[in-house]
Amino acid sequence: MGYTAAFDNTYARLPEQFYTRLDPSPVRAPRLVAYNHDLAQILGLPDAPEEALARVYGGVEVPEGAAPLAQLYAGHQFGHYSPQLGDGRAILLGEVVGRDGLRRDIQLKGSGKTPYSRMGDGRAWLGPVLREYIVSEAMHALGIPTTRALAAVLTGENVLRETVLPGAVLTRVAQSHLRVGTFQVFAHRGQIDDLRRLTDYAIARHYPDADGAMGLLRTVCAAQAKLVAQWMSVGFIHGVMNTDNCTISGETIDYGPCAFMDDFHANRVYSSIDQQGRYAYSNQPRIVIWNMAQFATALIQQCADREAAVEKATALVHAMPAQIERHWLDAFAAKIGIAAPEEGDGGLIEDLLALMQEDGADFTNTFDALTRGDARDQFTDRDAFDAWQTRWQDRVGDLSDAAELMARSNPRIVPRNHRLEEMIAAAVSGDYAPFERLRAELARPYDTEDRDLMRPPQPDEVVPATFCGT
Numbered sequence: 001m002g003y004t005a006a007f008d009n010t011y012a013r014l015p016e017q018f019y020t021r022l023d024p025s026p027v028r029a030p031r032l033v034a035y036n037h038d039l040a041q042i043l044g045l046p047d048a049p050e051e052a053l054a055r056v057y058g059g060v061e062v063p064e065g066a067a068p069l070a071q072l073y074a075g076h077q078f079g080h081y082s083p084q085l086g087d088g089r090a091i092l093l094g095e096v097v098g099r100d101g102l103r104r105d106i107q108l109k110g111s112g113k114t115p116y117s118r119m120g121d122g123r124a125w126l127g128p129v130l131r132e133y134i135v136s137e138a139m140h141a142l143g144i145p146t147t148r149a150l151a152a153v154l155t156g157e158n159v160l161r162e163t164v165l166p167g168a169v170l171t172r173v174a175q176s177h178l179r180v181g182t183f184q185v186f187a188h189r190g191q192i193d194d195l196r197r198l199t200d201y202a203i204a205r206h207y208p209d210a211d212g213a214m215g216l217l218r219t220v221c222a223a224q225a226k227l228v229a230q231w232m233s234v235g236f237i238h239g240v241m242n243t244d245n246c247t248i249s250g251e252t253i254d255y256g257p258c259a260f261m262d263d264f265h266a267n268r269v270y271s272s273i274d275q276q277g278r279y280a281y282s283n284q285p286r287i288v289i290w291n292m293a294q295f296a297t298a299l300i301q302q303c304a305d306r307e308a309a310v311e312k313a314t315a316l317v318h319a320m321p322a323q324i325e326r327h328w329l330d331a332f333a334a335k336i337g338i339a340a341p342e343e344g345d346g347g348l349i350e351d352l353l354a355l356m357q358e359d360g361a362d363f364t365n366t367f368d369a370l371t372r373g374d375a376r377d378q379f380t381d382r383d384a385f386d387a388w389q390t391r392w393q394d395r396v397g398d399l400s401d402a403a404e405l406m407a408r409s410n411p412r413i414v415p416r417n418h419r420l421e422e423m424i425a426a427a428v429s430g431d432y433a434p435f436e437r438l439r440a441e442l443a444r445p446y447d448t449e450d451r452d453l454m455r456p457p458q459p460d461e462v463v464p465a466t467f468c469g470t
């Protein structure tokens with residue numbers, strides 16, 4: 001008998017215009033290179049020999065109980081509407097309800113062509129697969145809502161990018177893969193019954209207390225407002241905040257050209273395709289709000305009293321800047337040891353960030369050093385830092401009280417770009433030691449002692465640009 005899990009596939013029970021039923025395309029020689037046993041436990045997935053797991057998570061064998069399909073969605077990419085995107089290289093195997101009572105999607109990414117592949121080959125190569133594995137799991141360990149990584153499988157096949165590269169499949173786990181773009185596709189096509197059905201589905205699945213379309217908008221705005229503040233607090237730049245990469249669950253999704261900043265600059269951009277800096281670090285709050293405005297526009301199409309809905313939605317979206325500001329203040333205040341921020345604390349934080357920017361201070365290390373009382377070394381303009389530190393100490397008082405909060409709020413390590421690149425290069429040549437090391441240390445970002453992983457890149461190690469990694 002084959003591999004089986006307790007699937008319960010609610011999405012596959014939606015009408016057929018929501019997706020295309022399709023098995024993953026088999027691969028030649030699946031080999032498991034990473035498996036997340038802890039996550040498998042939570043999901044209640046059965047143990048199996050590595051070969052069996054490789055076959056399932058490489059897309060060779062469809063597990064019993066799965067209902068594989070590619071989801072339909074649309075989305076604004078860099079501000080321009082693409083009427084049809086959809087899973088071009090992903091297959092949703094199905095859903096399981098975990099031991100924690102949460103329902104989650106299990107999705108293969110890189111599993112072959114679908115009707116939504118357009119010009120793409122439906123495949124992924126090992127680099128982005130391992131990158132997403134490490135970064136999404138690091139995000140989870142940082143306490144930030146995110147999709148997670150269950151497995152990485154080498155396919156034994158090559159994929160052609162700029163060069164010939166080893167193919168791989170990532171198994172991604174999410175509370176769902178519903179996106180703003182899933183609503184947009186039906187709204188733009190005028191399929192209002194489907195839009196309603198999707199709205200009901202999203203409410204039942206994620207926010208059972210939400211009252212109708214506007215209630216859903218309110219809760220998603222709240223989740224996204226908190227999420228973006230959390231990203232900011234760890235120096236994370238998503239890189240492709242298109243509406244198809246903006247989840248209804250409020251989880252971070254799609255780790256393409258994302259990056260954690262080394263030296264702080266508010267306008268930092270890594271993504272090679274983000275020429276205008278649309279998705280620059282400090283632009284992210286504005287973009288989340290823009291994305292929620294698109295979500296509102298889609299949702300409104302189903303409301304009987306259109307005028308009232310527009311008014312309501314406008315108010316909800318306009319409430320976002322203050323919400324984000326509040327979460328931002330809470331998160332950054334905690335980073336400097338303030339549990340209950342007051343008026344004026346925002347300025348204290350902004351002034352520190354301005355000093356960091358002027359000095360090119362390392363984002364992660366400066367806050368870690370602040371926690372440990374030796375941040376002065378992070379700055380070249382010591383007088384300016386000393387002046388700031390005096391103000392800070394006046395505000396915070398006994399630093400030993402603040403230290404615990406700071407230690408919980410300031411990770412010691414993040415997945416730095418140059419380490420990810422190094423890890424990928426090693427894995428391509430068959431050495432998974434750097435992958436395993438990143439995996440182990442990034443699982444305990446607040447108390448790792450790995451000094452070497454804390455080290456910022458040397459000038460010749462800096463990775464200035466990231467790529468979409470398709």
Ligand code: AMP
Nearest residue numbers: 085086087088089117120121122123470
């Ligand atoms: P992303 O930028 O990863 O969010 O992807 C945007 C769209 O392009 C989605 O519809 C993807 O499924 C699709 N896509 C990305 N890479 C590929 C690929 N290699 N083959 C087919 N479709 C792809």
Ligand code: MG
Nearest residue numbers: 244245253254
């Ligand atoms: Mg995407």
